Amino acid sequence: xxxxxxxxxxxxxxxxxxxxxxxxxxxxxxxxxxxxxxxxxxxxxxxxxxxxxxxxxxxxxxxxxxxxxxxxxxxxxxxxxxxxxxxxxxxxxxxxxxxxxxxxx
Numbered sequence: 001x002x003x004x005x006x007x008x009x010x011x012x013x014x015x016x017x018x019x020x021x022x023x024x025x026x027x028x029x030x031x032x033x034x035x036x037x038x039x040x041x042x043x044x045x046x047x048x049x050x051x052x053x054x055x056x057x058x059x060x061x062x063x064x065x066x067x068x069x070x071x072x073x074x075x076x077x078x079x080x081x082x083x084x085x086x087x088x089x090x091x092x093x094x095x096x097x098x099x100x101x102x103x104x105x
Contacts, residue, residue: 028074
């Protein structure tokens with residue numbers, strides 16, 4: 001068996017514009033919703049405690065009802081992805097003409 005040594009994109013020097021806070025929150029919610037959809041498709045349902053045998057999970061609730069620690073986990077995932085995109089030379093910016101048009105807002 002080979003030892004796995006993860007190699008990540010260097011993002012320590014990348015900072016996100018404060019204007020991206022709303023985007024981070026929306027993407028964090030979307031991340032949670034994708035996770036929840038997958039679990040529900042696999043037969044999981046809400047339960048007050050996680051139980052792999054009965055496929056119950058306490059986080060199968062709307063994003064707004066998650067504990068702050070779980071929301072922060074989703075936010076950190078999104079922030080790291082956005083920072084990696086920027087570190088790779090891409091730009092993340094809002095197009096005011098299309099804001100919300102594609103996302104049901």
